[in-house]
Amino acid sequence: MTAGEFVSLLGPSGSGKTTALTMIAGFETPSAGRITIGGQDVTFLAPNHRNIGMVFQKYALFPHLTIRQNIAFPLRMRGRMQKTAIARRVEEMLELVQLSEYAERYPNQLSGGQQQRVAVARALAFEPPVLLMDEPLGALDKKLREAMQFEIKRLQERLGATVVYVTHDQDEALTMSDRIAIMSDGRLMQFGTPTELYRQPRTEFVADFIGRMNFIDGDCLDCTAEQTVVRLSERTVLNLPSAANERTRRYNAGTALRLAIRPERMRLTKRGDGGADALPGIVDAAVFIGSTYIYLVRLADRPDASLQVQIAADGVTPFQKNDDVDIVLDGAAAHVFPVMERCAA
Amino acid sequence: MTRSLTLLPRSLSFRRPSSARFYSLTTSLALVTPLLAALMAGFLYPVARLVALSFSGGTLSHYRRIFTEPLHLEVLFSTIEVAFIVTVASLLLGFPVAYLMAQLGKGLAMAVTACVFIPLWTSVLIRSYAWVVLLQRNGIINTLLVDTGPTEGPLKLIYTQGAVILAMTHVLMPFMILPIYSTLRALPPDYVRAARNLGAGPVRAFVAVTLPLSLPGVFAGSVMCFVLALGFYITPALVGGPNSMLMATLIGQQTTVLLDWPFAAALSTVLLAVTLLFVLMFRRTLSLSKGLNSVY
Ligand SMILES: Nc1ncnc2c1ncn2[C@@H]1O[C@H](COP(=O)(O)OP(=O)(O)O)[C@@H](O)[C@H]1O
Numbered sequence: 001m002t003a004g005e006f007v008s009l010l011g012p013s014g015s016g017k018t019t020a021l022t023m024i025a026g027f028e029t030p031s032a033g034r035i036t037i038g039g040q041d042v043t044f045l046a047p048n049h050r051n052i053g054m055v056f057q058k059y060a061l062f063p064h065l066t067i068r069q070n071i072a073f074p075l076r077m078r079g080r081m082q083k084t085a086i087a088r089r090v091e092e093m094l095e096l097v098q099l100s101e102y103a104e105r106y107p108n109q110l111s112g113g114q115q116q117r118v119a120v121a122r123a124l125a126f127e128p129p130v131l132l133m134d135e136p137l138g139a140l141d142k143k144l145r146e147a148m149q150f151e152i153k154r155l156q157e158r159l160g161a162t163v164v165y166v167t168h169d170q171d172e173a174l175t176m177s178d179r180i181a182i183m184s185d186g187r188l189m190q191f192g193t194p195t196e197l198y199r200q201p202r203t204e205f206v207a208d209f210i211g212r213m214n215f216i217d218g219d220c221l222d223c224t225a226e227q228t229v230v231r232l233s234e235r236t237v238l239n240l241p242s243a244a245n246e247r248t249r250r251y252n253a254g255t256a257l258r259l260a261i262r263p264e265r266m267r268l269t270k271r272g273d274g275g276a277d278a279l280p281g282i283v284d285a286a287v288f289i290g291s292t293y294i295y296l297v298r299l300a301d302r303p304d305a306s307l308q309v310q311i312a313a314d315g316v317t318p319f320q321k322n323d324d325v326d327i328v329l330d331g332a333a334a335h336v337f338p339v340m341e342r343c344a345a
Numbered sequence: 346m347t348r349s350l351t352l353l354p355r356s357l358s359f360r361r362p363s364s365a366r367f368y369s370l371t372t373s374l375a376l377v378t379p380l381l382a383a384l385m386a387g388f389l390y391p392v393a394r395l396v397a398l399s400f401s402g403g404t405l406s407h408y409r410r411i412f413t414e415p416l417h418l419e420v421l422f423s424t425i426e427v428a429f430i431v432t433v434a435s436l437l438l439g440f441p442v443a444y445l446m447a448q449l450g451k452g453l454a455m456a457v458t459a460c461v462f463i464p465l466w467t468s469v470l471i472r473s474y475a476w477v478v479l480l481q482r483n484g485i486i487n488t489l490l491v492d493t494g495p496t497e498g499p500l501k502l503i504y505t506q507g508a509v510i511l512a513m514t515h516v517l518m519p520f521m522i523l524p525i526y527s528t529l530r531a532l533p534p535d536y537v538r539a540a541r542n543l544g545a546g547p548v549r550a551f552v553a554v555t556l557p558l559s560l561p562g563v564f565a566g567s568v569m570c571f572v573l574a575l576g577f578y579i580t581p582a583l584v585g586g587p588n589s590m591l592m593a594t595l596i597g598q599q600t601t602v603l604l605d606w607p608f609a610a611a612l613s614t615v616l617l618a619v620t621l622l623f624v625l626m627f628r629r630t631l632s633l634s635k636g637l638n639s640v641y
Pocket residue numbers: 011012013014015016017018019020185186187
């Protein structure tokens with residue numbers, strides 16, 4: 001991570017996001033590896049000497065202290081500031097999060113959103129260069145969450161802080177982050193900008209986790225650096241450009257592969273108009289959601305495989321349920337992954 | 346969260362019984378009626394009789410006697426003093442134990458909990474006699490002291506106020522440990538982590554966060570210890586001497602030896618009043634600390 005960056009840790013619950021933050025904050029020691037901040041190895045440094053701000057998942061505001069006392073806490077603990085300087089700084093922080101009127105209240109007298117703002121103010125009061133946030137908006141309703149996302153981002157940019165933000169909400173991660181680290185089962189799956197993750201997922205897990213993705217199983221006929229030919233059924237063979245196999249992995253003929261393609265990277269035509277590499281299908285459902293149509297299309301000769309196709313709604317004549325269609329894939333936007341051996345239960 | 350106060354920490358209190366949502370009022374009443382009846386018959390009625398008895402003959406003469414004869418006032422004050430010292434000693438010794446129990450892993454915590462509970466399940470009589478055995482003139486402690494040589498002859502350990510305080514602290518300590526333990530146990534580790542993260546060392550985090558947040562348990566334990574100590578009978582009767590008489594012993598003497606029941610009733614009423622007074626004072630203190638009030 002570089003200084004001033006906003007990085008999200010994104011993953012399903014139980015994937016080790018909190019654990020990762022816990023180690024950065026110093027409450028637990030990693031069994032292997034090092035943690036360095038600004039070039040300094042902090043792996044074994046006590047949490048109180050790390051100078052990292054943290055917003056806890058459940059805020060962890062001290063219930064026996066007023067809002068003012070909560071925000072003053074890190075300043076008092078550091079003991080380097082005069083009483084008047086502390087008071088001034090607390091005032092500033094209260095104004096920053098617009099809670100000046102609530103200074104003398106106790107945390108349980110505040111709403112969830114207000115508590116969240118106090119937690120941020122407390123974590124920022126001592127101007128830490130690094131701020132950790134553990135699903136800080138998880139407990140808030142949708143509307144408040146969106147407002148707070150904006151707020152947090154604005155604060156971060158204003159203060160130039162480096163933020164590690166934990167979330168299991170991909171939209172939140174996509175809108176807020178400079179870069180996202182996708183976690184699964186305690187492992188880092190991929191680390192990149194939102195665009196990279198969306199356009200070039202390196203594993204099936206990432207492809208599935210970010211955005212909507214269709215998967216079709218097939219097997220490899222000819223996979224080289226130049227082209228990827230995937231057989232979906234006896235009659236359907238897809239010839240994709242090499243970009244799809246972006247790790248330019250070579251698979252032996254017959255290897256089970258999984259093809260991934262986003263709903264918006266496909267077109268529908270009347271049956272027969274799709275050209276050589278089109279997949280014949282039958283419309284199972286058509287949904288109009290204003291700006292787009294979403295079709296659920298079953299492959300004609302693979303009734304088990306169903307694809308979601310998203311098409312901009314401007315001017316096209318919609319297809320109906322049970323229409324025979326051809327699906328035209330944007331081959332450059334497709335990905336192939338090896339099918340992982342699944343242990344049969 | 347209601348503003349009503351309880352002396353017990355949340356885990357021990359019955360303030361918001363969730364079952365009330367499932368049962369109708371009639372069913373609920375039917376369920377508590379036996380208990381209420383038992384309380385009426387076994388507690389309220391005798392207490393009322395006792396208070397009535399203390400005013401027998403329509404005079405305040407028994408009360409006048411208590412407050413004019415220095416002996417009785419002395420016993421009352423020394424009872425309060427002993428109860429106070431026992432409470433403080435239990436707190437000082439019990440808090441670290443409770444803290445340890447809350448910190449330890451499951452297995453070890455069980456072991457320590459057993460060490461706290463097993464004495465509690467042992468009869469008070471046996472525990473008090475154990476102290477007699479330990480403290481008597483040629484008991485283990487005196488033998489050890491004389492043999493290893495720090496003292497010339499055996500010390501007078503038993504039948505002193507010190508012995509009473511020691512034995513009562515031992516007997517009452519579990520009542521201090523358990524509420525504190527349950528409060529500490531219920532405390533999310535995030536608070537201490539937050540304190541450490543915000544720059545507090547381990548000691549300051551304890552003083553600034555753990556300690557204040559454990560106060561409801563401390564109050565609950567203290568009230569229990571103090572109230573139990575005020576009315577303690579067996580232990581002071583066994584290990585205490587004539588110079589370290591407490592209220593309960595005095596009342597016992599009046600009823601069994603001197604057979605002056607009205608006077609004993611007056612003494613009991615005074616003790617009851619003093620106990621209630623202290624409980625109210627404790628509650629008042631707790632309700633004044635607003636922050637704590639908002640915790641539980
Ligand atoms: N890298 C890892 N090695 C071993 N255990 C891990 C690792 N990452 C997470 N865990 C374990 O997985 C569990 C869930 O992790 P947690 O960080 O709470 O997940 P999340 O916050 O993503 O929901 C924890 O019990 C943790 O000990």
